[in-house]
Amino acid sequence: MFGGAPYPDLLLMAAGIGGFAVGALLVRLVGSAAHRPLGRGVDELHHRVRALEADLRVAQRTAEQVKAEREQLAAELASRTAEFEKLRESASHHDDTIRKLKADIQHECGKTARLRQELADRAEEMVRTHVQLRDVQNELGVTQVGSDVVMDQITALERERDDLNAMVANLRRELESRANRAPGGGPDTELLLDC
Numbered sequence: 001m002f003g004g005a006p007y008p009d010l011l012l013m014a015a016g017i018g019g020f021a022v023g024a025l026l027v028r029l030v031g032s033a034a035h036r037p038l039g040r041g042v043d044e045l046h047h048r049v050r051a052l053e054a055d056l057r058v059a060q061r062t063a064e065q066v067k068a069e070r071e072q073l074a075a076e077l078a079s080r081t082a083e084f085e086k087l088r089e090s091a092s093h094h095d096d097t098i099r100k101l102k103a104d105i106q107h108e109c110g111k112t113a114r115l116r117q118e119l120a121d122r123a124e125e126m127v128r129t130h131v132q133l134r135d136v137q138n139e140l141g142v143t144q145v146g147s148d149v150v151m152d153q154i155t156a157l158e159r160e161r162d163d164l165n166a167m168v169a170n171l172r173r174e175l176e177s178r179a180n181r182a183p184g185g186g187p188d189t190e191l192l193l194d195c
Helices: 006-035 038-181
Strands: none
Touching: 006 038
C-alpha cells in the first residue's frame, strides 16, 4: 500500500483534490451565474470564489498532511521491515543454537547413561569384592584360630616332650645309679633312646 515511489502517488492525489475543488468552483460559478442577475451575481461570485479558494487551501493542507503522514508511515514501515528482517535473522540464529544445544544434550544424556551404567557395574563389582574380602577375612580368622590351636598344641607337645626328656634323664640317672650299685653291670643303657 505504501511501497514504491511515494511522490507520484501524492502528486496524483493532490492533482485529483485540486481538480475536484476547481470543478466544484466552476459548477458553483456557472450555477449561480445562471440563476442570478449580473450585478448582484458578481459579488456573490467573488464571495463564492473566495469560499472555494479557502476550501481549496483547506484541501491542499489536508493533502499535505496526508502526504506527510504517508511519508512518515512509509519511513516507519521501512524501519519496521528492517527490524523484522533483523529479528528473523536472530530467530534463525537462535534456532541453530537450539538445535546444537539439543544435539549436545542428547550426546550428554547418552554419556550420562553410559556413566551411570559404568557406576552401577563398579558398585556391583565393589559389592562382590566386599563379599570376597569378608570371605577372605573369615578364612583368615579361621586360619588364625587354627594356627592358634596348632601353636597351642605345639606348645603342649613341646612341654610334653620336655617332661618326657626330663623323665628319660631321671630314668637314665636312676639306671646309672643302680648300675653303679649292682655288681656285674645292669641292664644295657645303650638301648634307651634319646628323644
